[in-house]
Amino acid sequence: MALSIVESCVNCWACLDVCPSDAIVSAEPHFLIESKNCTECEGDYADPQCASICPIEGAILNSFGDPINPEGSLTGIKPELKDDALKEIQAR
């Protein structure tokens, strides 16, 4: 049971500072989660901290390998509504 970081990570350090288990390591080309230390924040917080501050959709996966922040979840614009949003924004 552990989360993982994939290559879309931009190495912004935000997750490393908020992890209660010191499970995140600064690495190249991108940060990594040491699975032996990761608790998914159980017992510490309601939500996994790294995935709650990560600014990149899809960069952190749950233990099943699914993105915790799927497309549209951080921009606030669901993929099927993107065309409407584009129109609205470009009319400004």
Place this chain on the structure above:
Amino acid sequence: MELNVLNADQAPATAEGCSASACGSSDDQMSHLPDSIREKVQNHPCYSEEAHHYFARMHVAVAPACNIQCHYCNRKYDCANESRPGVVSELLTPDQAVKKTKAVAANIPQMTVLGIAGPGDPLANPERTFETFRRLSEEAPDIKLCVSTNGLTLPMHVEELSKHNIDHVTITINCIDPEVGAKIYPWIFWNNRRIRGKAAAKILIQQQQKGLEMLVAKGILVKVNSVLIPGVNDEHLKVVSKIVKEKGAFLHNVMPLISEEEHGTFYGVMGQRGPSDEELQDLQDACSGDMNMMRHCRQCRADAVGMLGEDRGSEFTLDKIDAMDIDYDAAMKTRAIVHKGIEAELAEKQLKRERLAGVKVPSGPVAANKSFRPVLMAVATSGGGVINQHFGHATEFLVYEASGNGVRFIGHRKVDQYCIGNDTCGEKESALAGSIRALSGCEAVLCSKIGYEPWGLLEDAGIAPNGEYAMEPIEEAVMSVYQEMITAGKLDDKTELKRAEV
């Protein structure tokens, strides 16, 4: 970067303006300030168009993490070739940052200010940010420190901020209405949860306003930065300006949204446009009745080094710093001498300006009892307050407004250099056209020299090229050209009310 706050008992003095020095000078955002604040900021390059030609600043990139998302920011910040906020080439540890700061201060003695501005939010990296400040206050006490923040965790850090040599804090405040905020900030990280939409914006706004009030109460100067986003917060910023001034911010800096698609920001990718030069200037003018407006911000990188608008960061990379042997005690002595020299020169210029403020628009037969419309003019300068740059070498023009009230600095317009000394550049035509477009609204351009080709194109665009004032002080020259326009009857024609009708 930096911001300043007023002591509550000093605030009323700012409303009057014009008391201490020339109203309408290029430094008008400074001249409205009470003396006690002016003293604090006079050698700060980010606060005055004039000081930035003499003093330098630097940012150290020790703060990568951020606790909110802004739609104008792409958190992938590592880029050597872009110059805009939030971008850096190399992150530093506090120890590396202290080394770098001392190396720069010793090599560029006119560097007076060290800021922490990112690339994330400095107060979302409190340990790295405060360790850097703590060490610099001790080891380099002749450097002013400043910090910029989105404000989310500001209230909990005010006490710590007040302990260091920090007399300026900048808060980026883009809105005071959560409805507007929800269009700018998709989420924040707050109390160990990700909060989205209006609820997120509401918390952020509350924290920013509370932080502003707390800093003012502590006597720390606060500057407010706002990003002008057309169709999102343009009208709203007028209210923001009024409120932050009432609460004691000493300066408001409205900056244009940067949203190129290739920067990969949400706004860039979605096609949100930035404001035109005219939209920015109109908003700054609309706010200036309530607030000291800052007009010469160059929106620099989070690791910028050198004079405003230039970046000498590549001279101070980690490997180069390691090879330097810095004796900071000796450097401090040199720095003190250099700073004194600059202050004397600025004081002399100030006297000159006060004399100029007494100059009235001519009252010849043509001008008698008439008031003439204001005129915008662009100036090519490489610094020193004089017109000393070739039109084709300018990468930016300073825009001044001449009117019956004198000359005031309005802002700067960036252009691509179209002339690099030979004719090999195939894109010369389009770059020149771009320069001329960037000068729209101006009726004259003052430079040291200008080529035949741009001369004709400028005239066609209704902008009078002028090379007659090479090496002369900017404000005197602008006033002279204004007087010439009046004498020549060019301002009599009511149908030419260019700006007023737009």
